[in-house]
Amino acid sequence: MKRRDFVTNIMLTSGALGLGISCNRKIKPSDTENTHPEISNSGDGRTITEPARQIPVLAETDVLVIGGGPAGTAAAIAAARTGVETWLVERYNHLGGLWTGGLVLPLLSTHAIDKQKRWKQVIYGIGGEMWDRLKKLNMSIDSFNPVIDPEAGKYILDEMISEAGINMLYHAWAVNSIMDGNLIRGVIVESKSGRMAILAKVVIDCTGDGDVFHRAGENYSTMKYHIGLVHRLGNTDRINSKVPGFTKMNIGNPTPIPGVNWVNMRGKDDQDGIDVMNLSQLQMEYRKEIWENYEKIKQTPGYEEVFLLDTAPQIGVRMSRILDGRYKLTLEDSMTYRSFDDAIGISGAWTTILYNGKRVSRNERPMWQIPYRSLLPKKTENLLVAGRCFCFEEGLVEDTRIIGTCLVTGQGAGAAAGLAIKEGKKLKDIDTKKLKNLLLKQGVWFG
Amino acid sequence: MKKWPDKSNIRILCSLIFILLALPPGWKEITGLSAWLSPFIMLNSVILLKSLVWLNSLGLIILILCWFNKRWFCRTMCPVGLACDAVSKFKIRKNFSLGRIPRIGRWLAIISLGAALTGIPLFILLDPISIFNSFFSVFSKELSIVAILSFSGLPLLLLINIFFPGIWCARICPLGGLQDELIEIKAAFYKKRPRDINHKKAISAGRRIFVAWGAGVISGLIIPGWLKSSSASYFKPPASIEKNMFNTLCIRCGNCIKACPSKIIIHHSDKSDPVSWMTPEISFKSYGYCLEDCNLCGAVCPSGAISPFSITAKKDLFIASIEIDLEKCLLTNQTECERCKTVCSYDAILIIQGDLPLIMKPSVDFRKCVGCGACAAACPPLVIKMVPPVINSCYG
Numbered sequence: 001m002k003r004r005d006f007v008t009n010i011m012l013t014s015g016a017l018g019l020g021i022s023c024n025r026k027i028k029p030s031d032t033e034n035t036h037p038e039i040s041n042s043g044d045g046r047t048i049t050e051p052a053r054q055i056p057v058l059a060e061t062d063v064l065v066i067g068g069g070p071a072g073t074a075a076a077i078a079a080a081r082t083g084v085e086t087w088l089v090e091r092y093n094h095l096g097g098l099w100t101g102g103l104v105l106p107l108l109s110t111h112a113i114d115k116q117k118r119w120k121q122v123i124y125g126i127g128g129e130m131w132d133r134l135k136k137l138n139m140s141i142d143s144f145n146p147v148i149d150p151e152a153g154k155y156i157l158d159e160m161i162s163e164a165g166i167n168m169l170y171h172a173w174a175v176n177s178i179m180d181g182n183l184i185r186g187v188i189v190e191s192k193s194g195r196m197a198i199l200a201k202v203v204i205d206c207t208g209d210g211d212v213f214h215r216a217g218e219n220y221s222t223m224k225y226h227i228g229l230v231h232r233l234g235n236t237d238r239i240n241s242k243v244p245g246f247t248k249m250n251i252g253n254p255t256p257i258p259g260v261n262w263v264n265m266r267g268k269d270d271q272d273g274i275d276v277m278n279l280s281q282l283q284m285e286y287r288k289e290i291w292e293n294y295e296k297i298k299q300t301p302g303y304e305e306v307f308l309l310d311t312a313p314q315i316g317v318r319m320s321r322i323l324d325g326r327y328k329l330t331l332e333d334s335m336t337y338r339s340f341d342d343a344i345g346i347s348g349a350w351t352t353i354l355y356n357g358k359r360v361s362r363n364e365r366p367m368w369q370i371p372y373r374s375l376l377p378k379k380t381e382n383l384l385v386a387g388r389c390f391c392f393e394e395g396l397v398e399d400t401r402i403i404g405t406c407l408v409t410g411q412g413a414g415a416a417a418g419l420a421i422k423e424g425k426k427l428k429d430i431d432t433k434k435l436k437n438l439l440l441k442q443g444v445w446f447g
Numbered sequence: 448m449k450k451w452p453d454k455s456n457i458r459i460l461c462s463l464i465f466i467l468l469a470l471p472p473g474w475k476e477i478t479g480l481s482a483w484l485s486p487f488i489m490l491n492s493v494i495l496l497k498s499l500v501w502l503n504s505l506g507l508i509i510l511i512l513c514w515f516n517k518r519w520f521c522r523t524m525c526p527v528g529l530a531c532d533a534v535s536k537f538k539i540r541k542n543f544s545l546g547r548i549p550r551i552g553r554w555l556a557i558i559s560l561g562a563a564l565t566g567i568p569l570f571i572l573l574d575p576i577s578i579f580n581s582f583f584s585v586f587s588k589e590l591s592i593v594a595i596l597s598f599s600g601l602p603l604l605l606l607i608n609i610f611f612p613g614i615w616c617a618r619i620c621p622l623g624g625l626q627d628e629l630i631e632i633k634a635a636f637y638k639k640r641p642r643d644i645n646h647k648k649a650i651s652a653g654r655r656i657f658v659a660w661g662a663g664v665i666s667g668l669i670i671p672g673w674l675k676s677s678s679a680s681y682f683k684p685p686a687s688i689e690k691n692m693f694n695t696l697c698i699r700c701g702n703c704i705k706a707c708p709s710k711i712i713i714h715h716s717d718k719s720d721p722v723s724w725m726t727p728e729i730s731f732k733s734y735g736y737c738l739e740d741c742n743l744c745g746a747v748c749p750s751g752a753i754s755p756f757s758i759t760a761k762k763d764l765f766i767a768s769i770e771i772d773l774e775k776c777l778l779t780n781q782t783e784c785e786r787c788k789t790v791c792s793y794d795a796i797l798i799i800q801g802d803l804p805l806i807m808k809p810s811v812d813f814r815k816c817v818g819c820g821a822c823a824a825a826c827p828p829l830v831i832k833m834v835p836p837v838i839n840s841c842y843g
């Protein structure tokens with residue numbers, strides 16, 4: 001090759017390479033926006049030291065369940081049925097939590113599809129018994145995701161608790177966990193009778209907000225979600241749609257009592273459910289809103305006889321703390337019929353989601369198993385967590401915070417606690433096969 | 448015995464790889480990678496868009512190889528050439544000779560590049576790799592008349608070759624013509640010619656290039672005005688360039704359609720708008736949506752009709768917009784639901800106070816909503832409608 005050709009070739013090649021290297025046509029994002037500053041609602045940071053004091057021991061028991069919502073009630077009943085002594089502590093004057101006291105009346109999600117794509121009832125066991133009792137009282141409507149009457153709910157839950165021989169403690173708040181290394185020895189409760197301790201071999205945290213595991217020093221994440229306040233309207237059957245000036249108003253959905261509707265409230269976004277100042281403020285705001293809305297309804301032609309029956313005794317905190325447990329249940333698990341050796345039950349799904357870029361409507365959602373490990377905290381050896389604060393990823397929140405799932409996790413935790421005490425084993429070491437047999441005997445459905 | 452690898456064997460191997468790459472369903476980032484190899488597509492794209500992307504260097508490398516070896520691409524890689532050679536062997540007309548047919552390909556190539564400079568890559572659709580890939584892209588979606596038309600490119604070309612053996616490669620193919628011109632330019636560059644090209648021929652080559660380029664530049668100024676597509680709006684993939692230019696630059700290879708993981712890109716087939724036939728269109732009918740962590744359509748587009756974009760840029764690339772029917776919305780009917788807000792990756796949906804007390808309603812922030820369609824797919828009562836974008840993309 002001549003020198004001249006050589007130089008030309010080199011020039012051409014390097015030119016071409018230069019062009020190649022300058023390849024950067026690509027759309028890049030504009031500047032990212034600032035994140036919102038965190039606003040803290042806590043006081044001015046002043047503290048005082050509470051003097052140490054002697055606290056009377058109210059009871060020494062096998063299983064202590066904190067929180068009497070669907071999870072806590074099911075846990076207490078399941079534990080008591082294994083034959084161990086059980087105490088149940090509830091802060092308000094009723095069982096059923098948000099289901100009854102929060103007037104969130106539908107029992108979601110009783111159904112889902114199985115592997116053969118058949119629409120199946122999945123909620124059996126203690127939850128199923130509750131449903132059956134309500135059906136007998138004619139206090140539940142609809143054949144799936146039934147809406148119940150709250151007073152009937154409170155009544156049958158009391159009935160079931162008494163039948164199981166559970167020591168019931170109403171009007172008492174769990175305020176601290178009594179820790180001894182990696183063991184929780186009991187819980188301190190506060191009430192009109194003062195501060196008292198209840199000691200237990202196993203504690204089940206069914207507070208929904210994870211108050212017990214928080215005090216026990218477990219790791220958790222917090223989720224800010226919308227908080228609402230449900231109310232009920234009466235005389236909705238006396239609405240006259242034929243009068244002039246009638247307009248359609250939102251009067252909620254029917255309940256088992258004729259003429260009584262329950263009205264859901266979504267409420268404000270991003271609310272802190274464990275900030276008492278926030279809860280107090282929301283409570284007043286919401287009650288005012290409900291009253292004003294009711295007055296507006298009453299003034300609308302045709303709605304004259306409608307009245308505000310009640311606002312819910314409990315404010316509707318949907319989510320707060322989520323435990324960081326031994327296994328984080330994922331949305332993928334729930335969508336792929338993931339089967340667990342240590343499953344404690346099956347729950348359903350009630351809403352449409354997007355999964356892997358595809359729409360999966362409620363009627364196509366698979367049933368999903370809940371593993372025992374998701375109820376086990378990482379550190380504390382004799383603590384179980386059931387209800388909406390057990391360990392799952394946020395993508396699954398719509399299906400874990402509902403009543404059906406709480407009933408399933410509650411019963412699983414209660415039965416596991418009973419089994420561990422009877423066999424003298426640590427919670428994490430119990431034989432999951434025996435647990436499954438026990439739950440099967442208690443009527444839980446495993447597909 | 449021929450020694451292996453023989454050139455014809457390499458061409459068979461390359462053709463197999465080309466077929467594999469072109470087959471639906473796609474191969475993620477390397478879907479239809481073969482289309483990047485065509486220097487004709489590369490030059491048209493680069494000259495029209497006046498910018499480069501990394502993968503253009505593939506075409507550039509081929510171009511350089513063709514500079515040193517006459518018709519290197521045709522001889523070693525081209526699957527269409529292989530197919531043409533195969534059918535040409537039937538020799539239905541034994542006395543047929545190519546001699547008197549002009550070399551149209553050279554004109555097509557230069558005119559196309561000239562026109563690309565001023566606004567339209569005129570003959571880019573005649574690129575053999577484009578024809579080859581679009582043949583396979585049809586199988587990725589259900590058949591329609593428009594799809595069959597696109598599908599007919601390769602069979603038609605082979606049919607012509609049965610009756611006029613060798614006519615495509617030697618006379619019509621603009622990619623082949625481009626390589627021929629390259630050799631002529633090289634000869635002029637070195638101021639010496641191969642023995643078979645005499646002085647007269649060289650002058651005619653110079654004239655041809657001048658005239659063709661000029662004709663191309665002028666047609667590039669005029670033709671886009673005639674090819675205005677209808678104003679009927681449909682949804683284009685994110686980062687699509689301006690619609691009229693898109694219709695002319697898109698080589699209909701179907702790479703984006705094959706690569707799209709949620710299968711929402713389909714062939715556009717509006718009967719009244721032939722200019723846009725077979726270009727990609729986003730359809731939300733199957734309840735799929737444009738995934739928040741995907742930029743494959745931009746990454747696999749060999750012509751640059753869909754620009755490459757980074758995933759974080761998706762928030763600026765508007766595909767569509769949404770309309771919520773609040774009458775039927777579950778939330779405004781006091782049912783527990785905010786699926787639209789939950790699935791929105793761009794924080795475009797806010798739940799705000801509705802018209803009546805206690806009633807909340809979803810509301811759309813049109814500056815943030817790119818129209819990915821996730822909310823429409825997730826909405827339980829299906830009351831979210833996809834509508835043309837309120838804001839036009841920052842690009843195109």
